[in-house]
Each structure stands twice: as structure tokens, then as C-alpha cells.
Amino acid sequence: MVKPPRLRKGGTIRIIAPSSAATSTSSLPKAVRFLEKQGFKVSLAPSMIRESPTRYLTAGDATRKNEIENAFKSDKYDAVMVLQGGAGSIDILNSIDYDIIKDHPKVFIGYSDITLLQLAFMRMAHMASFQGPMLIDLFEEDEAALQTNWNNLIGIISRGEEAMIKNPLESGWAKSINDGTTKGQLMGGNLTVFSLIVGTKYIPDARGKVLFFEDVNVEPWMLDNLLTSLVIKGVLKKANGIVFGQLPNYGIENISESQGVTSYLMKHLFIEDYINATMHSTLQDLFSNKMPKKPAFIEFACCHGKYITTIPMGIRVKLDASQCTMEMLEPGVE
Incomplete structure (x- = not known):
């Protein structure tokens, strides 16, 4: 199993949206600020901030597939976190170039519909990934719960803890x-x-x-x-x-x-x-x-x-x- 490099302070987290679109973008700045306060840079994929072409997807299949591949292939990004789950990942399983994922392993974080991508990455690219907080979860109003979730995630993906x-x-x-x-x-x-x-x-x-x-x-x-x-x-x-x-x-x-x-x-x-x-x-x-x-x-x-x-x-x-x-x-x- 290929393990990604640990995410270090100062690294850049690329946020992608391979599944459903956010119903509102008003809380995105709060989530981005949270990541920045933890010592990371944040980069948003274009599909996150454009109007969705359908009721439930952020973009068409080709765009979402390309944003996944670019997030892994580009040296500008050190980890990949998804906006949220929902639906739509299954549409792009057949088109992803899994050699890109295998050759450029990165910390990949998500859950729900993102399960499909994580299973495919595990099977086709032999890469480990992490079911954990997505960007939408960083809107959490309960500060204690948010910090508990984050501390658990960062211990595993940054400090390499065998938790x-x-x-x-x-x-x-x-x-x-x-x-x-x-x-x-x-x-x-x-x-x-x-x-x-x-x-x-x-x-x-x-x-x-x-x-x-x-x-x-x-x-x-x-x-x-x-x-x-x-x-x-x-x-x-x-x-x-x-x-x-x-x-x-x-x-x-x-x-x-x-x-x-x-x-x-x-x-x-x-x-x-x-x-x-x-x-x-x-x-x-x-x-x-x-x-x-x-x-x-x-x-x-x-x-x-x-x-x-x-x-x-x-x-x-x-x-x-x-x-x-x-x-x-x-x-x-x-």
C-alpha cells in the first residue's frame, strides 16, 4: 500500500468538489480561515466557486475528473480535501487516470460519496487515504467538537501517529x-x-x-x-x-x-x-x-x-x- 507524504505546517491544501455542490458558499470563508489558522495555505478548485450546472453536481464529469487529477499531479499542492459528499463520484470512476494518483500520492480526505473515490484509489492506485472532516465540517459551530475532530485528523496525517x-x-x-x-x-x-x-x-x-x-x-x-x-x-x-x-x-x-x-x-x-x-x-x-x-x-x-x-x-x-x-x-x- 502506497502511503502519502505527511502534511507539514505551511503546506497547501487543495480543496476539490468531485460530488455535490454546496447549497451556500457563505460559510466557505470561515472554513478556509480555520485551515489558515492551523498553519496551512488553502487553494480552491474553480468548480467550487462557480454555479452548478445541475441541481446536485459542482460541474460536469470532465471538469470534476480533471480537478482530481490536477490536484494530485501538481507540485503546488501537498494534500487534497473535498468540499463535501452527496452524489456524483460514481460518474467519474471510469475516466480517472489512476496512474496519476499512484505516481503522486497525497493525503486525501473525505467521506460519504467520497468513499467511492477512496475505494478506487485503494484498489487501482494502491494508495491509502483518510475518512475524516471535509471542508463543510469545518463550519461546525461547536468549537470543542471541531477542535477534537481536527486534532485527531492532524495527529494521523501530519505527525504520523499510530493512533x-x-x-x-x-x-x-x-x-x-x-x-x-x-x-x-x-x-x-x-x-x-x-x-x-x-x-x-x-x-x-x-x-x-x-x-x-x-x-x-x-x-x-x-x-x-x-x-x-x-x-x-x-x-x-x-x-x-x-x-x-x-x-x-x-x-x-x-x-x-x-x-x-x-x-x-x-x-x-x-x-x-x-x-x-x-x-x-x-x-x-x-x-x-x-x-x-x-x-x-x-x-x-x-x-x-x-x-x-x-x-x-x-x-x-x-x-x-x-x-x-x-x-x-x-x-x-x-
Whole structure:
């Protein structure tokens, strides 16, 4: 696995937007200032500041593909961070020149729809990357959460720490499904988009891997369908262990008193607890019936959520499901 050079203070971070466009650019200066205060220069790709040609993409396929290749090929940039996820990465998987990525490895940070690019980089360019805070996450109003997320990311991509990957105390405890320990190369990301490319040349073989999955606004029946499809395809059985994120449902969380007392009470008294409990029971049933001895834990704080723990894709880890931790067995950068 090719590891990118560590990001050093004073380096330039290129911001690209290979997926969805920002609904508003008013907060971009705040995020850029945050990066500059941390000691880095920031360069914005042109597609970020032009009007989107569609409702959900920053630019056409050729433009987005070229901006990815240029970000890696140019000596002016030391790391690549994406604006946000959303949709659209799948459109350019067939056109990217993966030799450029392989020959010019750089720290690459993103999650959600960006999972598709990270899996393809891992498979086609053999490059490690990082699921961690995107530019949109640097708008976070909770300063403590923002600093926790940043400190975790920078420890891995700049200082080369072989970190103990676990939930921050403020985010709540993760929960074990099947106790046990195992080792393997870390691979995964957003469950929905991961499932889109299973069986294609753009995804590494799951054999011997430690898989992690996260998602957002997934109902229990959707989770069951997605995971059962991976069981049928043999993906989950090949893996040494599995970690699941917190699977937040923003449709539920955004219900407020202004939408009526009944809706508000349903959220706080019934629906939220029901969905969380059903998510857990869905996962528990899946493992009990199909993978009773495979180490696994849930409620890991990553990606979609206030606390975004950095996950080094392609790096070997030791998973301890009873302690709900992953220990990096090697640094993620050179």
C-alpha cells in the first residue's frame, strides 16, 4: 500500500468538489480561515466557486475528473480535501487516470460519496487515504467538537501517529456486538455507495480486511437489505471483523416543536428510541444468525455526525470489539 507524504505546517491544501455542490458558499470563508489558522495555505478548485450546472453536481464529469487529477499531479499542492459528499463520484470512476494518483500520492480526505473515490484509489492506485472532516465540517459551530475532530485528523496525517482509534468521550460509548480481537487492513466507508460498486474492479477484495460502515438517514429495513446483500455476495463473510458507525437519522433529529406537539413527542418518546433500538437489533440478529463469531462493534463516532474520528483507509489495524477500539499497527503517512 502506497502511503502519502505527511502534511507539514505551511503546506497547501487543495480543496476539490468531485460530488455535490454546496447549497451556500457563505460559510466557505470561515472554513478556509480555520485551515489558515492551523498553519496551512488553502487553494480552491474553480468548480467550487462557480454555479452548478445541475441541481446536485459542482460541474460536469470532465471538469470534476480533471480537478482530481490536477490536484494530485501538481507540485503546488501537498494534500487534497473535498468540499463535501452527496452524489456524483460514481460518474467519474471510469475516466480517472489512476496512474496519476499512484505516481503522486497525497493525503486525501473525505467521506460519504467520497468513499467511492477512496475505494478506487485503494484498489487501482494502491494508495491509502483518510475518512475524516471535509471542508463543510469545518463550519461546525461547536468549537470543542471541531477542535477534537481536527486534532485527531492532524495527529494521523501530519505527525504520523499510530493512533488508538476510538470514540471521543463526548460522543458516547460504542457497543460490542461480538467480542473478540482480529487484525486486518481497514476498508469501507458509506454503506450505500459501497454497495453500489461491489463486484466491480474499483473495490478491493474484502478477504482478511477489517470493514467499517457508516451511513445517514437509513431506516432499519434499508440497513437489513444492504447488509443482507453483502452477505449474499460473500463480502461480510470474507472480512476478519466489522465496525459500524452511529447511523444518524437527521429526518428524525430535525423534528422541532414548531412542527407540532404530536411530532415533537413522537420524536422524543417513541420514534428515535424505536429506530435506534431496531437498528441495533437488526445488526444483532444479522451477526447472531450469520456471523456469530466475527468480532464487531457499533456506534463508532465517524463521518456523518458531530464527532468525526479519522479512519485511515488501507492501513492495518487491530480491532478489539470488546473494548470497541481499533489500534493502528502502522502509520498512515510517510
